[in-house]
Amino acid sequence: MKTVTTLVALRTETERLRQGGSLALVPTMGALHEGHLTLVRKARSQADHVAVSIFVNPKQFGPNEDLDAYPRQLARDSELLEAEGVALLWAPTPGEMYPAGYATSISVEGVSAGLCGADRPGHFDGVATVVCKLFNQVRPDMAFFGEKDWQQLAVIRRMARDLDLLFPPADAIYGVPIVREGDGLAMSSRNAYLSVEQRKQATALPASMRRAIAALAKGAGVPGVLEQLTGDILAAGFDSVDYAELRDAESLAPPGPASGNLRLFVAARIGGTRLIDNMPLA
Ligand SMILES: Nc1ncnc2c1ncn2[C@@H]1O[C@H](COP(=O)(O)OP(=O)(O)OP(=O)(O)O)[C@@H](O)[C@H]1O
Numbered sequence: 010m011k012t013v014t015t016l017v018a019l020r021t022e023t024e025r026l027r028q029g030g031s032l033a034l035v036p037t038m039g040a041l042h043e044g045h046l047t048l049v050r051k052a053r054s055q056a057d058h059v060a061v062s063i064f065v066n067p068k069q070f071g072p073n074e075d076l077d078a079y080p081r082q083l084a085r086d087s088e089l090l091e092a093e094g095v096a097l098l099w100a101p102t103p104g105e106m107y108p109a110g111y112a113t114s115i116s117v118e119g120v121s122a123g124l125c126g127a128d129r130p131g132h133f134d135g136v137a138t139v140v141c142k143l144f145n146q147v148r149p150d151m152a153f154f155g156e157k158d159w160q161q162l163a164v165i166r167r168m169a170r171d172l173d174l175l176f177p178p179a180d181a182i183y184g185v186p187i188v189r190e191g192d193g194l195a196m197s198s199r200n201a202y203l204s205v206e207q208r209k210q211a212t213a214l215p216a217s218m219r220r221a222i223a224a225l226a227k228g229a230g231v232p233g234v235l236e237q238l239t240g241d242i243l244a245a246g247f248d249s250v251d252y253a254e255l256r257d258a259e260s261l262a263p264p265g266p267a268s269g270n271l272r273l274f275v276a277a278r279i280g281g282t283r284l285i286d287n288m289p290l291a
């Protein structure tokens with residue numbers, strides 16, 4: 010595996026790899042876990058070569074968020090990726106990604122509004138901007154994202170279609186199902202912030218969501234179920250619930266006569282750590 014940190018070196022390596030077949034990109038912020046490695050394995054199954062990017066993107070963190078605290082463990086991540094047969098690790102510095110005078114931002118309307126977009130103003134502009142840059146830098150044939158960040162995936166798909174980034178966007182952007190711990194908690198780099206006690210309490214998030222989905226399947230009314238869900242999460246030790254909402258899985262619009270498949274989306278905070286999860290209705 011080659012590790013590159015400059016755009017010049019990246020261009021040389023990606024040209025070389027593309028001559029030997031198709032190239033997949035797996036964008037990450039590092040602190041890798043089985044969720045990320047599942048994306049890498051899926052990418053390896055679809056492409057001749059896999060490039061992984063590790064970049065903790067300052068533009069997607071709000072002023073009071075965890076940019077400084079976000080775990081950075083490049084040496085360990087690099088070993089994990091090497092063992093997975095990754096061909097290229099793209100690990101730019103913030104200065105390489107956003108040189109002095111940088112002034113461009115991408116904003117994706119519609120799907121960015123609501124849910125995490127409401128709680129984290131500017132977050133999806135930061136994600137769209139860096140992912141667009143990553144696509145232009147690496148020029149992959151396909152890219153892989155996790156369904157844990159379902160709204161992020163919807164934003165990236167919309168952007169790729171609107172800006173003709175990957176072709177054909179419907180096939181070139183893969184969504185990979187959520188990888189969970191044995192007790193149901195969605196894997197996330199931020200789980201490392203949890204104390205032993207909070208980690209136990211955190212299992213209430215997916216468990217309460219599954220109960221809510223079962224209640225809806227039995228015909229219980231949506232407002233009551235969402236109220237109960239919020240109450241269950243708080244009773245388990247979470248400090249707050251940012252949102253607990255049903256949305257159309259594709260458009261992310263609130264449920265209505267035109268809704269197709271619905272999905273349950275939750276974000277909740279425990280001891281300063283913000284966890285997200287989503288599940289389809291049964
Ligand atoms: N449990 C998971 N299952 C499937 N994909 C995942 C999982 N966790 C992360 N991913 C995906 O890995 C990619 C990189 O995510 P990122 O580096 O932000 O990790 P993360 O664990 O989601 O971290 P964070 O704690 O910041 O949410 C994203 O496409 C994300 O959706």
Ligand SMILES: CC(C)(CO)[C@@H](O)C(=O)[O-]
Nearest residue numbers: 036037038066136139158
């Ligand atoms: C897609 C991404 C790598 C962009 O910084 C990030 O939002 C993430 O890790 O999900």
Ligand code: BAL
Nearest residue numbers: 038069070132158161
């Ligand atoms: N996994 C999404 C990146 C973020 O929370 O900033």
